[in-house]
Amino acid sequence: MRRALGRALAASAALLLAGCGVQGTGVVEAGGPATVNVYPDEAHRLLLFFVGPERQLVPVARSADTNFGGPEELHISQEAIGKSLAALAAGPLPHEQEAGLESALPPPPVGALRVTRSAEFPGRVEIRASFSVRRLPEHAVLQLVCTTAYAADTSGAVEVLLIGPDGGVPASRCAEEDGADARPTPQVAEPDDLRQTSGSPAPRP
Amino acid sequence: MSDTREAAGSPTRARFGLRTRLVLAFLLVAAVSAGTTATLTYREARNAILEQTQNTAVSSFRDQVANLAVGLPVDGAHLQRELRRIAGRGKPRAWYVFAEYGSVRVSSTSSPVSTVITPELRRAAHADPRGSFQRVVKGGDPYLTIAVPAVFATGHSFQSSGLTLYAVMPLNDEEANVRAMVTAARDGAVPGLAVALVPALLSARSVLRPVRELRLAARSMGRGRLDTRIQAKGSDELADLARTFNESAGALERSVDELQRAESRARRFAADVSHELRTPLAGMLAVTELLDEDAGSLDRDTAAAIRLISVETGRLAVLVEDLMEISRFDARAAELHLDEVDIAETIRKTLHSRRWSDPADVVADLPDAIRARVDPRRFDVIVANLVGNALRHGAAPVTVRVRARTPGTGPAALVMEVADSGPGISKEAMPHLFDRFYKADAARTRSEGSGLGLAITLENVRLHGGTVRAANAAGGGAVFTVELPLTTEGATS
Numbered sequence: 202m203r204r205a206l207g208r209a210l211a212a213s214a215a216l217l218l219a220g221c222g223v224q225g226t227g228v229v230e231a232g233g234p235a236t237v238n239v240y241p242d243e244a245h246r247l248l249l250f251f252v253g254p255e256r257q258l259v260p261v262a263r264s265a266d267t268n269f270g271g272p273e274e275l276h277i278s279q280e281a282i283g284k285s286l287a288a289l290a291a292g293p294l295p296h297e298q299e300a301g302l303e304s305a306l307p308p309p310p311v312g313a314l315r316v317t318r319s320a321e322f323p324g325r326v327e328i329r330a331s332f333s334v335r336r337l338p339e340h341a342v343l344q345l346v347c348t349t350a351y352a353a354d355t356s357g358a359v360e361v362l363l364i365g366p367d368g369g370v371p372a373s374r375c376a377e378e379d380g381a382d383a384r385p386t387p388q389v390a391e392p393d394d395l396r397q398t399s400g401s402p403a404p405r406p
Numbered sequence: 407m408s409d410t411r412e413a414a415g416s417p418t419r420a421r422f423g424l425r426t427r428l429v430l431a432f433l434l435v436a437a438v439s440a441g442t443t444a445t446l447t448y449r450e451a452r453n454a455i456l457e458q459t460q461n462t463a464v465s466s467f468r469d470q471v472a473n474l475a476v477g478l479p480v481d482g483a484h485l486q487r488e489l490r491r492i493a494g495r496g497k498p499r500a501w502y503v504f505a506e507y508g509s510v511r512v513s514s515t516s517s518p519v520s521t522v523i524t525p526e527l528r529r530a531a532h533a534d535p536r537g538s539f540q541r542v543v544k545g546g547d548p549y550l551t552i553a554v555p556a557v558f559a560t561g562h563s564f565q566s567s568g569l570t571l572y573a574v575m576p577l578n579d580e581e582a583n584v585r586a587m588v589t590a591a592r593d594g595a596v597p598g599l600a601v602a603l604v605p606a607l608l609s610a611r612s613v614l615r616p617v618r619e620l621r622l623a624a625r626s627m628g629r630g631r632l633d634t635r636i637q638a639k640g641s642d643e644l645a646d647l648a649r650t651f652n653e654s655a656g657a658l659e660r661s662v663d664e665l666q667r668a669e670s671r672a673r674r675f676a677a678d679v680s681h682e683l684r685t686p687l688a689g690m691l692a693v694t695e696l697l698d699e700d701a702g703s704l705d706r707d708t709a710a711a712i713r714l715i716s717v718e719t720g721r722l723a724v725l726v727e728d729l730m731e732i733s734r735f736d737a738r739a740a741e742l743h744l745d746e747v748d749i750a751e752t753i754r755k756t757l758h759s760r761r762w763s764d765p766a767d768v769v770a771d772l773p774d775a776i777r778a779r780v781d782p783r784r785f786d787v788i789v790a791n792l793v794g795n796a797l798r799h800g801a802a803p804v805t806v807r808v809r810a811r812t813p814g815t816g817p818a819a820l821v822m823e824v825a826d827s828g829p830g831i832s833k834e835a836m837p838h839l840f841d842r843f844y845k846a847d848a849a850r851t852r853s854e855g856s857g858l859g860l861a862i863t864l865e866n867v868r869l870h871g872g873t874v875r876a877a878n879a880a881g882g883g884a885v886f887t888v889e890l891p892l893t894t895e896g897a898t899s
Contacts, residue, residue, distance in 0.1 A: 222588075223456065223548035223581045226541040228526050231464045231552075234535040235471035239478055239558040239567060248560070253508045257532060259568035262478040300479035301509025356561030 241265070247285050248351040250344045250375075251293050251302040258343050261297055263288065282316045282326070285352035289344060290314070305340035307332060316349070325360040325372060326353050334365030347375035424617065425610040432606030433599060440598045444591035452584045456541070459498060459580055460550060464539055466497035467552050467573045474556070480507045480569060489514040489571075501575040507568050522549045522574050531555050531570045541577070548577040616644040620651060632659040677733035683726045687719070694719045721856075728858040732842070735865040742781050742869050749776045749808055749820065756789045757806070768793060771807040778810075778820045779893050784866040788874075791859040792824040792886050800826025800884055810892055818892040819872070825885045830878040839876050840864045 239246075239262050246262045253259040265284070290311040293302045312331035319325035326349055334342070342363060350357040362372040470492045476485060489503040493514035504513040504520050506528075511518040527540045531553035539552045552573040557564040619636050626634040634655060638648035694716040701709040734740045750772035762768040789806070796804040807823045831839065838844045843857040867874040872890035879885045 222584055223452075223541065223543070223577050225543045225548070228524075228530045228538050228540045229460075230530070230534075230536055230538045231460070232468060232537040234537060234555045234557045234564075234566075235468045235474075235571070236564065237471065237556040237558055237567060237569065238475040240475055241477075243560065248565075253568060255532065257568065259508050260478055260565060297479050300507060302479065351560060351565070354561065356563045357565060358561075358563065 243355050249289050250347040252305050252340045254301040282352040285348050286314050289348045305338045327362045330365045333367045334363045335367050346373050350375040428610040429606040432602050436599050436602035440595040448587050462498050464552050468554050471554050471571050482512050485512045501573040504572040506570045520574050523551050523572050527553050535566050548581050550575045550577055673736045680726050680729040687723050690719050725856040728856040731862055744779045746779045750774055753789055756786045767802045769803050769805045776810050788863050788866050791863040796824055796826035800828030820890045820892045822888045826883050828883055830882050831884045
């Protein structure tokens with residue numbers, strides 16, 4: 202009896218000691234992200250999207266030669282979109298390549314990309330490509346959608362429809378306006394978002 | 407004698423005695439409660455320490471990162487300067503800062519990549535633009551690793567910048583605090599256990615003392631002291647037990663008294679009856695002897711009747727004598743008058759006086775020079791009863807054999823065997839041979855003996871401190887063996 206008791210006591214003591222000290226944990230979520238300042242500022246940059254070494258979409262901020270307006274001014278400028286898409290199609294610059302970035306788009310020359318605003322849906326931009334879009338890799342579509350969205354709207358809250366000679370891919374967004382989920386994943390616009398975005402990207406006369 | 411027995415018995419009892427068990431139970435309870443309290447307190451305190459450190463570190467790291475201004479893609483040299491600046495402002499303690507963008511790896515230390523940050527943390531930071539942390543134990547040292555993805559404002563929303571910042575903070579100070587708590591808990595528990603020993607011993611004492619009293623009282627009662635009582639104090643279960651013991655002892659004493667009185671009354675009655683019968687019988691015997699002598703001159707029927715009366719009167723006298731003898735034994739009034747005699751001579755005298763000198767009837771194998779201290783009268787009764795019993799119930803010839811057993815095989819003893827040539831003793835009769843008025847042959851209700859012969863023999867042998875036993879010999883016939891202690895001269899007064 203005493204031996205069994207001693208054994209039990211030793212086991213519990215061992216258990217107690219094993220639980221001592223600082224233990225490792227799993228990953229614990231703690232609060233939101235940190236907001237950093239990116240230069241050049243909103244008014245003076247082109248935001249392009251390339252693919253990182255871990256197949257994640259990585260933004261690149263290039264200085265824009267032209268001032269498209271103040272940061273508060275929202276617009277859809279076909280010129281800006283065209284410029285951004287041209288830069289995207291040209292691929293990452295040498296220092297961007299050094300940072301491990303690459304493009305999933307077909308190598309240049311890509312061909313003509315025509316940008317129009319949707320007549321039926323305000324807040325939707327249509328891109329007509331001269332190449333097949335349905336067979337594009339997922340990341341290439343994301344690059345086009347996000348680059349276009351941020352060129353068209355500083356918040357990126359624009360729906361982008363990609364159409365090629367073989368048909369289109371479903372209209373998708375790069376980001377949501379409230380920033381709760383900034384993941385650049387393609388998604389079908391919800392009516393709620395459409396209503397919010399329809400007002401702001403008003404066509405300029 | 408009682409002390410030595412108690413001393414011999416106590417070590418086996420003490421090994422897992424009530425005291426040990428009570429003390430162990432007390433210590434166990436104390437240990438469990440102290441251990442549980444210490445464990446729970448320790449857990450809470452440790453978690454509080456770590457949580458405070460973690461929360462402070464995560465929020466201050468996020469604040470520090472929010473001051474950054476970066477280009478995309480990041481400029482490695484510029485970012486490193488910024489990281490070094492952040493590394494110097496660690497809260498609550500200094501930390502190492504690492505940054506990732508694409509394939510760019512920058513840190514505030516000499517190594518651009520941390521070995522502590524786990525792939526799970528990186529995956530969590532990449533999958534979700536949310537801050538997260540993980541405690542990692544690497545090489546025995548605990549670290550807090552924090553991952554904060556950087557986003558930047560784009561109009562009304564925020565876009566992931568692809569830049570992730572990590573902080574690695576050693577938790578050695580927290581570890582030391584936690585260890586100090588364990589030491590404090592242990593240092594508190596050991597004196598607690600020592601203190602618990604005191605009530606354990608006290609309560610064991612309060613239980614054990616009444617138990618010991620009960621044990622002594624029960625033993626004392628077992629030795630016949632029925633007036634033993636326990637002092638019952640208090641109102642607990644043990645006091646109840648003591649009171650019950652006292653009541654039972656009282657009841658037992660009363661009933662034993664009653665029984666003893668009844669028995670002594672019965673004995674006295676038998677003794678009185680036989681005594682009262684003796685006087686008239688003496689007169690009757692004298693008269694029947696006279697009548698016997700004159701019987702020849704009377705007519706035949708009257709003579710036969712008179713002889714019958716004479717024989718029965720003689721038998722009655724023997725029976726009364728035997729009854730008186732038994733009564734004396736029952737009343738413990740039988741006395742032993744020891745005298746050193748020659749055994750062979752004594753037995754020969756006995757046989758001769760009973761007229762058992764015919765070798766066809768009795769064969770005596772009596773070695774000379776065996777002398778023993780016996781009561782000659784009682785020894786005569788023993789021999790006569792055994793031989794007479796053998797002649798009556800067995801068959802002639804009866805052999806009487808005597809030998810002295812040397813001290814080698816047991817205590818020195820005088821061994822006498824009386825064997826007959828009859829059919830032996832039946833198995834049913836064997837256990838009752840020495841009972842009073844026991845008749846081995848149920849059909850022969852009128853035996854020649856009184857039915858008390860063997861009982862008297864047994865009492866006489868016992869009075870000498872010896873034994874008598876009956877058995878069947880291998881060749882048939884009953885053998886009665888008497889063993890009397892052979893005391894050396896002068897040993898017994």
